């Protein structure tokens with residue numbers, strides 16, 4: 001069965017969002033390096049790699065289903081992060097948006113009666129739960145460390161162990 005036009009369009013949009021996520025995390029990592037927060041920067045580099053893999057997974061799936069990937073322009077980041085708490089908060093908000101978008105995609109697959117895509121998206125549903133947990137933990141950690149250099153140093157080192 002071929003992917004429906006609607007579903008193919010939505011999968012293309014998700015590929016684009018995953019690539020934009022990768023871009024965002026790499027930009028955050030860059031800003032954290034400039035703040036000498038090398039642990040969080042390393043954590044964000046791994047996140048960049050994960051998001052790239054998410055995009056790759058969907059690209060491969062579209063190819064397996066004989067669909068065409070558009071490779072549209074990826075949105076810019078448009079800001080710099082002056083503190084790790086600022087980056088962590090934005091990454092949590094971003095992951096919540098990504099979860100919503102995966103959920104919409106899942107619902108569309110169900111509407112279109114595309115069981116294979118529904119099953120394919122299950123992995124992403126589970127992954128998003130984990131992504132939100134990690135992002136929330138980072139916000140909590142940097143919140144605690146915001147008035148204490150020693151705690152910040154420790155939490156940054158902890159994130160570097162990812």
Ligand SMILES: [Fe+2]
Nearest residue numbers: 018021051054
């Ligand atoms: Fe992702």
Ligand SMILES: [Fe+2]
Nearest residue numbers: 021095098131
């Ligand atoms: Fe993510």
